[in-house]
Amino acid sequence: MAANTTPPAANGTSANGSSANHRFDPNFTQHVIDLMSPETLPRHREILTSLIKHMHDFCRDVELKQEEWVIGVNYVNSLGQAYKKNRNETWRVCDILGIESLVDEINHTVVTDDGRAPTSSAILGPFWSPETPFRDLGASVVQDMPKDGELTMFHGVVKDVDTGKGIPNAVFDMWQASTNGKYDVFDPENQTRHNLRGKFRTDRDGKFWFYCLKPTEYAIETTGPSATLLTMMHRHPYRPAHIHIMVTHPDYVGLTAQLYPRDDPYLETDTACAVKDDLILDFKPVENEPKGAVLDVEYDVRLISKKYKPDNTMLMENANQSKF
Amino acid sequence: MAANTTPPAANGTSANGSSANHRFDPNFTQHVIDLMSPETLPRHREILTSLIKHMHDFCRDVELKQEEWVIGVNYVNSLGQAYKKNRNETWRVCDILGIESLVDEINHTVVTDDGRAPTSSAILGPFWSPETPFRDLGASVVQDMPKDGELTMFHGVVKDVDTGKGIPNAVFDMWQASTNGKYDVFDPENQTRHNLRGKFRTDRDGKFWFYCLKPTEYAIETTGPSATLLTMMHRHPYRPAHIHIMVTHPDYVGLTAQLYPRDDPYLETDTACAVKDDLILDFKPVENEPKGAVLDVEYDVRLISKKYKPDNTMLMENANQSKF
Known part of the structure; x- marks a missing residue:
């Protein structure tokens, strides 16, 4: 049991952090x-030890009232109660609190011996498909052109971050929502299967190029306990527009990321906290493009050799499928 | 968005705590x-700020893997999914992790001007009843005597922690499980209503005395996600034997506590982490006691004047009723 026969020091304040600096039983945690x-x-010991320390420090830091704790208990219960197929409120709450994005960073931060970083990782999201078809370089992923769609020529080089040289035969897999914010198989307006998805294999110089849409921002679900949390924080439910990419090659650490237009109004306030500076794209207007594109994007991807992270796996690909 | 164009420092370790001491984006949290x-x-800002900091530091401290995070998301979902009447798994998990007991301490730690502490508080539990009858001093709460029951003479003084003087007209409300670990209304063997419950009013010297049973330890529910957590920690599901008390007087801060026999095998390892040293009782054998008691307990309660905590309320009395 925790020793409590001697009265605690009555120093009142306990605002900041460490277990040692408060007026409560110093042995309890x-x-x-x-x-x-x-x-x-x-x-298990390592994770639970840290979880217990941080949860206790949290309670002490804010001097959590019993009625606030009961609200918290009820809130956690409400997350599981709201769970259903394609709706995972706990996952969404983790996104809102930046936890998915942080875990993503923790699992993907790797740099070269001289400190150079590959392209930043970002959360996979729930809409990646293992069945996306390969398309020829220069093809378009736009099978159903929406009226407000802006055709974009997207091109770049997949490079080795160590040497700066192009990587031939890398797979550049991309997917995006249409201008209504919906992905092909989740769209009640019935997009053609594989619309706005494609895999491209880089050429001998590491180059890739294809046509897609300028992406459109969309709101996450605005009911349920995750929406309550957003309201409490006075935050909006929008994700910035983005194009998902997954870039792989047998000799390199795989990259999963999201790319965002620089003029998006939600870059700074992404509801999933997943934007990073090096994932921002410049869509430049073009005229008289051979296939009618009105915008042009150049974006190079930096991959890092597996020698820096030999145990790299992409375990999330399946786990993530049941997110929303 | 979080700045991530400059590569992070590649110093590898991140074992201990603060947001500043790790190899990840220092601006993200x-x-x-x-x-x-x-x-x-x-x-809301105060609570959420601390929660975000601690959850992020937790993820960084243990370098939480994505698959571990997914296990955590699924676990949180399972808590709400297991919720039903008289079963609150999130509450139980808080007990197992010491959170209910800690919140109880945070909300009840108060000392006199010269540093003297009243009797420690402990969690209320789910079995308090607002309908417990007053009984005369010297009466017995044992309406149904179990075969293995040990009748106990329980007596003491409710004192002012400042003056040491007895407090007349304080209400000493007590409740306990029978030797089968069940409370009256929750017992399938059908105990008489109000069996092992009673309220006593202290006399003009602050004294109280009555007959009860020596309490018996019992296990909490051993199925569901809370039991999974106990198994993961290799912990048993037992609570030490205890007598619940709630001691009140209009001029004093109310006390809710649990009192434990000193010879109980689970004092050090209480599954709800609610034992404190000054809540331990000595049950002493007696012979030829007038009403046949075989044990005697003397226990004094120290209350603190409301002048030290004028906003004291006992809000938990109702909230707690739906715990198990």
């Missing part, structure tokens, strides 16, 4: 941690 | 916090 037996698996 | 608008209510 370690007591709870020590309840774990020596048989507890090391990774 | 503040970025998420700053998404809250100026209209956010101050208390």
Whole structure:
């Protein structure tokens, strides 16, 4: 049990952080941690120890009132109660609090020996498809052209971040929502299957090029406990417009990212906290483009050799499918 | 958005705590916090700011893997999905992680001007009844005597922690489970209503005395996600034996606590982490007691004047009723 016979110091304040700096029983948190037996698996112990410390410090930092704690208990219960197919409120709450994006960064931060970073990673999202077809370089992913669509010539080079040289035979897989904010198979207006999706194989210089749309921003679901949290924070439900990419090559660490137009109004306030500076695209107006594109984007991808992260896997590809 | 164009420092380790000491984007957590608008209510901002900081630091401290995060999301969903009447898994998980007990301490730690502490508080639990009858001093709460029951003479003084003097007319409300671990209305063996419950009013010297049972330890529910957490930590599901008390007087801060026999095997490892040293009772054998008691307990309660905590309320009394 936690020692509590001697009265605690009555110094009142407890605003900042560490377990040591507050007026409550200084042994309690370690007591709870020590309840774990020596048989507890090391990774379980590591995760639960940190979780207990941080949850306790959180309660002490804000001097959580009992009625606030009860609200929190009820809120956590409401997340699981709202769960259904294609709707994962806990996942959304993690997005809103930046947790999915942070976990993504933690799992993908890797730099070369001299400190150069590959293209930043961003969350996969729920709409990647394992069945997207390969298309020829120069083809268009736009099978159903919406009236307000802006055809865009998208081109660039997949490069080795160490050497700066192009990587031949890399796979550049992309997918995007149409101008109504819907992805092909989730669109009640019935887009053609594989509309706005395509895989492209880089040429011998590492180059890729194809036609797509300038992407459109959209709002996440605006009901349920995740929406309540957004309202409490006075935040909007919008994600900035984005094009998803997944770039792979057997010798390189795979990259999953989202690319955002520089003129998007939600870059700074993305509801999923997933925007990074090096993932921003410049859509430049063009005229008399051979296939009628009105915009041009040049974007190079930097991949890092697997020698820097030999255990890289893309385990999330399946797990993520049940997100929304 | 979080700045990420300059490569992060490649210093590898990130084992301990603060947001500043890791190899990840140092601006990301503040970025998420700053998404809250100026209209956010101050208390919401305070709580969410601390929650975001601690959840982010937790993820960074353990370098949470994406598949571990998905397990966590699924676990949180399972808590709400297991919710039903008299079963609140999120509440239980908070007990197992020491959170309910900690919040209880945070909300009840108050000391006199010269640093003397009243009797420690402990969690109310789900079995308090607002309808418990007053009984005469010296009466027995044992209406149904179990075969293995040990009748106990329980007596003491309710004192002012400042003056040490007895407090007349304080209400000493107590409730306990029978030897089968069940409380009256929750017992399938049908205990008489109000069995093992009673309210006593202290005499003009602050004294109270009555007969009860030596309490018996019991296990919490051993199925569902909370039990999975206990198993992961290699912890047992037992609460130590305890007698619940709620002691009130109009001029004093109300006390809710649990009292534990010193010889209980689960004091150090209480599954709800609610034992405190000054809540431990010595049950002493007696012979030829007038009403046949075989044990005697003396326990004094120290209350603190409301002048030290004028806003004290006992809001939890109703909220707690739906716990298990």
